[in-house]
Amino acid sequence: MLTRESPASENQVIAGTHRGGRTVAAFPIQPEQLSSEWFTKTLRASGKLASTNEVSGFEVGFIGDGVGLLGMVLRVSLKYARAEGAGPASVVIKFAHPVPENRAIAANLNMYEREVTFFNEIAPEVTSTERAIR
Known part of the structure; x- marks a missing residue:
């Protein structure tokens, strides 16, 4: 398990516009590029964290057996500066595979696009699980 208290690298993908017209944040x-500052900004923007609070640290753990064929799924346990106005206790984040050849296979099969489409168009209709970012 990785514990992070300090800022990470700022080498992040550039923000853009989703084909549905929504702005996509960096x-x-x-x-390794996750940071308390990024979580604070993202959770505030989604309305899940009070403007008077901030993420003060976090722990990252793999879900499953680490890196899979197409990527890695992580559970991030969040720590907050104050209990009042705190956001979710944890979030799940999925990253593309770190090896370019594996990413190319997934891209050629449109697997990443299908997954994004699912989360943008189908997942909002599923009401059984709370999602921090929509």
Whole structure:
């Protein structure tokens, strides 16, 4: 398990516009680029963290057996500066595979696009699980 208290690298993908017209925020491309500042900004923007609070640290753990064929899924346990106005206790984040050849296979099969489409178009209709970012 990785514990992070300090800022990470700022080498992140550039923000852009989703084909549906929504603005897409910069997103870390690897777990090492996660930072308390990024979580604070992202959770505040989603309305899940009070403007008077901030993420003060976090722990990252793999879900499953680490890196899979197409990527890695992580559970991030969040720590907050104050209990009042705190956001979710944890979030789940999925990253593309760190090896370019594996990413190319997934891209050629449109697997990443299918997954994004699922989360943008189908997942909002599923009401059984709370999602921090929509």
